[in-house]
Amino acid sequence: MLQSLHVKNLALIDEAEVDLTSGLNIMTGETGAGKSIIIGSINIALGEKVPKEMIRDNADYGLVELTFFVESERVKKALADLEIELEDDCLIISRKIINGRSISKINAETVPVSKVRQAAALLIDIHGQHEHQSLLVKKNHIHILDEYAKQDLKDEKEQLKEAYTVYKALKKELEEANTDTSEREREISFLSYEVDEIEEAQLMAGEDEQLEQEYKWLVNGQKILEAASGAYEKTAEGFESATEQISYALKNLSSVSEYDEQLADFESQLSEIDNLLNDFNRELASYLADTTFDEQTFTEVENRLNVINHLKTKYGSTIEEIVTACKEKKERLEKLADYDTYLADLKQRFADSEKKLEQHSEKVSKIRKKSAEELTEAIRKQLMDLNFLDVSFSMQFQRTDSFTANGFDDAEFMISTNPGEPQKSLEKIASGGELSRIMLAIKSVSADADAVGTLIFDEIDTGISGRTAQMVSEKMNALGRNHQIICITHLPQIAAMSDSHYLIEKSVSNQTTISTIRPLDQDESINELARMLGGVKITKMVLENAREMKELAANTKKSLGEEK
Known part of the structure; x- marks a missing residue:
């Protein structure tokens, strides 16, 4: 359940916070008051692209929580x-949106937008103002079915996807394998040259890193030897060296240390320094004795590195990648050397993969057709509750010309709204108001099959009125018994059925237009219904009609609850 919404510095909203309730939450307001901004803000929080104009002028940032x-x-x-x-x-x-960039967080931890969308899909389902138009796109129908049957389809669709990946790869390999004799000979010649070039180098793992370290030393070898010799000279050679100076100082202290404990400590410390310096001199002398700069070694290392780097430019950025490339080229050579056997084996593997893909597609299709019967019957019942009195509703299946990762099903919803008339596609028969109700019926069925707790409807009432509007309001009430419903509407019949009613209104403060949202109590809700019924002038009779509508809605909710 969506407990609260906090918006700051977006469009007409300076800052607004609203606590929502379970059941049916209705939002109403004058045209242009900013109703769409509320849904837009929620969409932004859940990862939708942020239009530049959404951030308020002179605001440092925009925020939705x-x-x-x-x-x-x-x-x-x-x-x-x-x-x-x-x-x-x-x-x-x-x-939070700052200077065209946004930061998304879940429980104060910064996360990518993709993770927000994954979490949101488990928590909330938003039906935008024009989403019902998506029903006119046939390819969306099978997605609705698959979402309804996802528990039954899950394992089979995963196996289908894997089978399609193998099939697609083998199909591509087979298409590429159909080359003529002269092309194969050219490829064999080129591959042989490349394999020989790599194998002649006799590469060893880690060799390049060792050579680069050695090369680095050799490039600076003379400088290194001069520096080390200079250090040895200063510490070990001659009367002025550090060793001789410390030895002299140690003799001086030794001659008097027996008379002063503090001088004895100094003598001990200096003696330790003398020992360390002697060890250092011995090791440095050994290093100098063992180290020489060899021009021939330098040339050999440089040439070897040139060979390795040349191979890297052609076959991979590491020795491991070059060796792998060589292995793949040798495998390709083996195939080309016995091409007829390779091609026959490839054709057989492709045929086997196609057969396996056919079997998985058939299993998925069988589950879909069974689920489609359940889904369409459930939708048909929902449509009858929404004033489609003699409706028939089904799903028509055809086979696609080729396989896809989704199988071979091409499915479409079919409907007839009058007795005796044949079923037709939604595109050919449904008006805007009918599409809204069909989508509401689908959402009602999907909600019952899903764990998503919150459903948002932005003007689901497009193109309806009268008795139909009343039936839509009753359907909304029924949905609100098991889910939290947030609905923006302009129809009083739907607003009257609210469990919680919120008013979105626009005002001018300090020469700036702002939108606010606030909950209405019973009397305020009746006044808002009267505005929706009567327009600008609210007469006593209109107010009575609004009060009666609210009472009738309460009685309807009570009777529907008792029936349930």
Whole structure:
């Protein structure tokens, strides 16, 4: 459930915060008051692109924050699988937009937008103003079916996807394998040259790193030897050296240390320094004795590195990649050397993969067709509740010309709204108002099959009125019994059915237009219904009609609850 919404510096909203309730939350307001900004803000929090004009003029940043309360154990587990931990069963999604950039957070932890979308899909389903138009796009129908049947389809679709990946790769290899004799001979010649070039180098793992370290030393060898010799000269050779000076100082202290404990400590410290310096001199002398700068070695190392770097430019950025490339080229040579056998084996493997893909596609199709019968019947019943009195609704299946990662099904919803008329596609028969109700029916069925707790409808009432509007309001009420519903509407019949009613209104403050949102009490809700019924002038009769509408809605909700 979406517990609260906090918006700051977006469009007409300076700052607004609203606490939402379970059941049916209705939002109303005058045209242009900013109703669409509320849904737009939620969409922004959930990862939608932010239009530049959404940030208020002279504002340093824009912010949207959503707080969810999660009760479903299934959703909690799914969130845990995304490595999202709840705090007292609460989850906070926020998005801050600064200078064209945005920062998304879940429970104060910065996350990518993709993770926000994954979490949001488990918590909330938003039906925008024009989403019902997506029903006119046939390819969306099978997605609706697959979402409805996802539990039954999950394992089979994963196997189907894997089978399609193998099939696609073998198909591509087969297409590339159909080359003529002269092309194969040219490829064999070129591959042989490349393999010989790599094998002649006799590469060893880690060789390049060792050579680069050695080369680095050799390039600076003379400088290194001069510096080391200079250090040895200053510490070990001659009367002026550090060794001789310390030895002299030590003799001086030794002659008097028996008379003063502090001088004895100094003598001990200096003696330790003398020992360390002697050890250092011995090791440095050994290093100088063993180290020489050899021009021939330098040339050999440089030439070897040139060979390796040349191979890197052609076959890979590391020795491991070059060796792998050589192995792949040798495998390709083996195939080309016995091409007829290779091609026959490839054709057989492709045929086997196609057969396997056909079998998985058939299994998926069978599950879909069975689920489609259940889905369309459930939608048909919902449509009857939405004033489609003699409706028939089904799903028509055809086979695509080629395989896809989704199988071979091409499916489309079909509807007839009058007795005796044949079913036709939604595109040919449904008006805007009918599409809104069909989408509401689909959402009602999907919500029952899903654990998503919050459904948002932005003007689902497009193109309807009268008795149909009343039936839509009753459907909204029914949905609100098991889900949190947030609905923006301009129809009083739907607004009257609210469990919580919110008013979005526009005002001018300090010569700046702002939108605000606030909850209405019973009397305020009746006044808002009267505005929706009567327009600018609210008469006593209109107010009575609004009060009666609210009472009738309460009685309807009560009777529907008792029936349930």
